[in-house]
Amino acid sequence: MSVSYYPLFTQTVGAGGASSITFNNIPQGYQDLRIEFSLRSNAATGAADGNLIIINNSSYPNSIYSWTQTYATGSGVGGNNYVTGSYIGVVTAATATTNTFTSGSVDIPAYTSGVYKSAFVDSTSENGSGSPYTGHFISNSFRTTSPITSLSILCGNGSFVQYSTVTLYVRAAQYQTALPVAPTSPIITDQAGFASVSFTPSSSDNATAYAVTDNNLVTTYGASSPIIAPATLGSATTYTVKAVNALGSASATTTPSLTSTNSFVALATYVISSTTSSVFFTNIPQNYKQLQIRAFLRMASGGYGPSIYCYYNGDNGNNYSNEIFAGNGSSITTTGYANTSAYVYGAGGSATGLANTMTAVIFDIYDYANTAKYKTTSAIGGWDYNGSGYVWLNNTAWYSLAPITNITLSQDGSFAQFSHIALYGMA
Amino acid sequence: MTVQATYVNLGSVVVSTNGTTSDIGFGSIPQTYTDLRLVVQFRTDYSSSSVAALYFNSDSSTTNRSDTYIMYNGSSLTSGRETTVNRIQVASGPTTPYSATATDMFGVAVIDILNYSNTTTNKTVLWRYSGDTNGTGSTVVGVGTVQSTTAINFVHIATYAVGNWVAGTTATLYGIAAA
Numbered sequence: 001m002s003v004s005y006y007p008l009f010t011q012t013v014g015a016g017g018a019s020s021i022t023f024n025n026i027p028q029g030y031q032d033l034r035i036e037f038s039l040r041s042n043a044a045t046g047a048a049d050g051n052l053i054i055i056n057n058s059s060y061p062n063s064i065y066s067w068t069q070t071y072a073t074g075s076g077v078g079g080n081n082y083v084t085g086s087y088i089g090v091v092t093a094a095t096a097t098t099n100t101f102t103s104g105s106v107d108i109p110a111y112t113s114g115v116y117k118s119a120f121v122d123s124t125s126e127n128g129s130g131s132p133y134t135g136h137f138i139s140n141s142f143r144t145t146s147p148i149t150s151l152s153i154l155c156g157n158g159s160f161v162q163y164s165t166v167t168l169y170v171r172a173a174q175y176q177t178a179l180p181v182a183p184t185s186p187i188i189t190d191q192a193g194f195a196s197v198s199f200t201p202s203s204s205d206n207a208t209a210y211a212v213t214d215n216n217l218v219t220t221y222g223a224s225s226p227i228i229a230p231a232t233l234g235s236a237t238t239y240t241v242k243a244v245n246a247l248g249s250a251s252a253t254t255t256p257s258l259t260s261t262n263s264f265v266a267l268a269t270y271v272i273s274s275t276t277s278s279v280f281f282t283n284i285p286q287n288y289k290q291l292q293i294r295a296f297l298r299m300a301s302g303g304y305g306p307s308i309y310c311y312y313n314g315d316n317g318n319n320y321s322n323e324i325f326a327g328n329g330s331s332i333t334t335t336g337y338a339n340t341s342a343y344v345y346g347a348g349g350s351a352t353g354l355a356n357t358m359t360a361v362i363f364d365i366y367d368y369a370n371t372a373k374y375k376t377t378s379a380i381g382g383w384d385y386n387g388s389g390y391v392w393l394n395n396t397a398w399y400s401l402a403p404i405t406n407i408t409l410s411q412d413g414s415f416a417q418f419s420h421i422a423l424y425g426m427a
Numbered sequence: 428m429t430v431q432a433t434y435v436n437l438g439s440v441v442v443s444t445n446g447t448t449s450d451i452g453f454g455s456i457p458q459t460y461t462d463l464r465l466v467v468q469f470r471t472d473y474s475s476s477s478v479a480a481l482y483f484n485s486d487s488s489t490t491n492r493s494d495t496y497i498m499y500n501g502s503s504l505t506s507g508r509e510t511t512v513n514r515i516q517v518a519s520g521p522t523t524p525y526s527a528t529a530t531d532m533f534g535v536a537v538i539d540i541l542n543y544s545n546t547t548t549n550k551t552v553l554w555r556y557s558g559d560t561n562g563t564g565s566t567v568v569g570v571g572t573v574q575s576t577t578a579i580n581f582v583h584i585a586t587y588a589v590g591n592w593v594a595g596t597t598a599t600l601y602g603i604a605a606a
Contacts, residue, residue, distance in 0.1 A: 264434030266606035269461075294462055294603070296541045296551065327497035327506025357572050360541045360551040380553055382495065382570025387510050389495030391553075391570040418548050420541075422461060422605035424433060 005034075006246055010167040016372050017042060017159035020402045021166045022152040024286065027221040027244070028112045029208035030170035033148065035106040037123075037166045041093040043158030047125060047134065048093040050156020052086045053106060055117070055148050057283050057405040059314030061085050069121075069138040089123040089136035093158065096125075101164065104136075108148065117142040150283070152405075159401070172208055172246050180243035181205040182250035183225075188239055190231070190260045194287075198226035199241045199252060207243035214239050230287040231260040233427050265425040267291075272419040275300040278410035281423045284368075286403055288425035291365040293409070295381075298358045298416040299351045306350060306412035310363060310396075311342040312375065312404045319399045326392035349383035351413065358419070359383040368404040375404060435460070435602045442596040445472060449591045452583030453600045454485075458544040460602030465538040465582060467517075467598045470524040473590025477525045480514035480587040481538060481552070481571075483579050487513055494552075496569030501562075515571035517584070518556045525590070533595065534558030536584075543579040550579060 011021050026033070041048035054060055061084040068081040071089070091102035104123025111117060121138035142148075153166055181202040189196040197212045201224075212229045213219045215238045220229040231237055236257040242249040265288070270279040284291070299306045311320070318339045326333050349359035361381035367373055375398040382391030398404075409421060437456065442448045456463070471477040483492075494515045495508045509516055517536045524532045538554040549572055556567040573579075584598060 264603070266433040266604055269605040294539075294541065294605075296548075298548075325497070327495065329495045329506055329508035332497060332504055332506050354549070354572070354574070356547070356576060357549045357574070358542070358551050360539070360553045360570065362539060362553060380555065380568060382553060383551065384493050384495045384508070384570050384572040386493035386572060386574065387508075389493070389508055389570060389572075391495050391497060391506075391568055393497075393568055418545070420461070420545075420605070424603075 005169060005171045008168045008170055010165055013160045013162055013164040015162050017161055018164070018371055019159045019400060020152050020154045021160065022150065022403070022405070023168045024150045025221050026149050026151065026168070027170065027209035028147055028149070028223040030112075030172050031110065032171040033108040033111045033151070034169040034171065035151065035153070035166060036169065037088070037105070037153060038101045038103050039091040039153070039164045039166070040096075040101045040161045041091050041155055041158040042161050043093040044095065045093045045157070046095045047090040048155065048157035049090045051088045051091055052154050052156060053088055053119065053140065054086065054152040054154060055142050055150065056144070056146060057150055057152070059280065059406060059408070062314070064143045065140070067138055067140045069136055071137070072135045086140050086142070087138050088121050088153065089138060090125055090134050091155075092125050111148040113147070114145045116144065117148060178206045179247050180207045180245045180250045183210065183241050183243055183252045186239065186241045186252050186255045188255040188258050190258055194228050194265070195231040195237065195239060195258055195260065196226045196228055197239045197241060197255065201225065201243065205243050206245050208245045211242045211244050211249065212239050213242065231258060233260050233263055235259065263427040265427065267423045267425050269420070269422040272415045272417055274417060275414045276419075277414045278408055279415070279421055280406060280408050282406040284405050284407070284423070285425060286369040286405070288369070288427050289367065290426040291368050291404070292424040292426060293361075293363040293365070293407070294422050294424065295361040295363070295409070296358050296420040297361065297411065298349055298419055299411060300414040300416040301351050308361065308381070308409070308411045309342045310377070310407065310409050312398050312400070313402055313406055314408065315398070315400065316342050320396060321399075322394060322396035324392055324394050326390060328390050329388065351416065353383065354385035357383065357385060365404065371401050371403055373401065374399050433604050435604070437600045437602050439599040440597065442592045442594050445594050446591050448596070450583050450585035451592065451596070451598045452581060454581045456543075456580045456582065456600070457602060458578055458580065459604070460544070461542060461605040462603040463540040463543050463579070463582065464601040464603060465540070465584065465598065466601070467536045467538070467584055468533045469536070469584075469596045470533045470593045471586050471590040472526050472593050473586065474526050477590050478519040478587035479517045479534070479536065480585055481517050482514050482583050482585060483550075483573055484577065484581050489513060491574040492571060494569050494571035496567055498565055498567045500565045514587070515552055515554075515569075516587070517554055517569070518558060518565070518567055524558050524560055528560040528563070532558075532560050540579060540582070546576050546578055548576060549574050
């Protein structure tokens with residue numbers, strides 16, 4: 001039997017619903033990707049619009065995206081286009097006939113190539129009632145030369161309901177005619193919340209990808225050695241390395257067990273060498289319990305009291321609220337903001353303040369990868385200029401169930417030279 | 428993203444004898460981390476209110492430190508500051524555990540010293556303190572500045588002028604490395 005097309009993984013929405021469905025660490029050893037979806041929204045309408053696809057955890061909207069479509073409503077046809085966005089068409093929603101889901105597919109050829117990517121969407125939302133619903137033929141452009149390593153389907157209005165499913169398939173460029181050959185010499189290294197699993201691929205192993213599966217049945221794909229896989233802190237974990245192709249897999253010997261005890265991991269750092277308006281942390285690993293940002297900041301221009309902004313997944317809409325408790329050396333203030341567009345972490349140090357003196361802020365972002373909770377962040381920050389100063393505590397909610405995959409940090413004015421912002425994961 | 432070990436215990440001190448230790452210091456601090464975190468659990472033997480003061484670089488005479496804080500002592504909420512002083516005052520007043528407060532109660536301070544090894548900016552310190560003495564107590568959040576571009580290689584926390592740390596007082600210094 002020869003196989004060149006097979007499913008990598010299916011995700012099915014549970015009873016709580018989901019605002020997005022994400023595939024990370026997509027293997028890079030195939031030719032094309034195909035997504036097949038069956039989706040319905042809980043929005044209080046017949047058809048929920050604005051559904052979209054995001055690649056590589058990019059911010060949104062984003063100039064790398066655009067789309068053009070032809071659609072049919074049952075009573076007419078039309079077409080339109082849009083820039084800075086992506087689109088997979090409408091999906092049935094709460095007032096559509098019960099149990100009807102929108103079906104569709106997305107084809108992404110040459111997803112690992114170094115040229116811009118195209119994605120063709122074909123979907124239908126016929127609901128059996130005879131009322132006009134929409135079929136779509138959509139051409140999406142993703143103008144990035146980076147390989148696609150992750151995909152997210154986002155609900156544009158409401159959340160995807162239970163039993164919504166998305167399956168990610170891969171296609172090989174040619175039929176596989178031989179099983180893969182197992183790699184050898186797996187070696188495991190503790191990397192603080194992760195395990196680095198290195199191995200030696202066999203010669204002519206017919207592999208299109210490699211995978212590491214731990215004794216908890218968590219599988220992480222990779223194109224080469226090493227593969228960085230999650231580790232459960234304090235728990236003995238073993239890993240099995242596999243060579244994979246369309247016909248099957250072949251496993252190396254299982255590694256000795258690892259009990260990881262490190263729990264605080266440096267993920268990324270910005271050291272500001274010249275004036276910078278904002279910084280972005282992207283592709284944030286999803287296997288930690290908590291994130292911490294430790295920031296050492298100064299404003300490049302402007303006067304007293306610039307605000308510091310921090311928002312998630314490119315969402316600068318009115319989806320945040322926060323409370324600030326602050327003291328300036330003589331008086332106390334408490335301030336609350338509801339339905340704010342990007343939450344405000346009190347005042348940062350100004351450009352005209354005491355020379356060489358920086359604002360310090362430590363943000364703790366709890367349960368950031370959870371898909372069933374809104375996200376809560378606490379922060380402590382302040383600056384002192386030997387006669388004036390400001391210290392604050394801040395709590396913020398982001399009203400989204402989406403896991404936090406990227407973070408934008410900015411302030412009024414810009415970050416000055418010598419500002420330093422570091423992101424950590426806490427396992 | 429690079430993944431590496433990050434949060435490292437650089438040293439711990441446990442006071443084992445009463446009446447002997449007024450100052451706990453960590454010297455020769457490696458300059459290879461980004462931030463320092465000092466976690467202190469303390470109580471003094473002084474008979475009246477006491478102060479926990481943070482000093483840097485064996486330089487207790489230089490008055491280039493200042494701080495701004497918020498403190499709640501169980502009845503009033505205030506914000507205050509110190510200017511042109513030689514230390515950062517982490518905790519103070521009658522609500523800090525001392526000899527007259529309930530037995531075996533200790534205050535806790537978590538102190539972050541950001542970018543301590545850089546030689547181009549002043550140093551900024553954030554801290555939180557809580558000390559409950561069963562009926563009284565205080566919580567403090569503060570920010571302090573050391574007006575010096577010299578890297579910090581020595582940190583010590585001391586009772587201010589009077590008293591000693593009692594047995595059971597602990598201090599642990601951590602180094603936190605950025606990616």
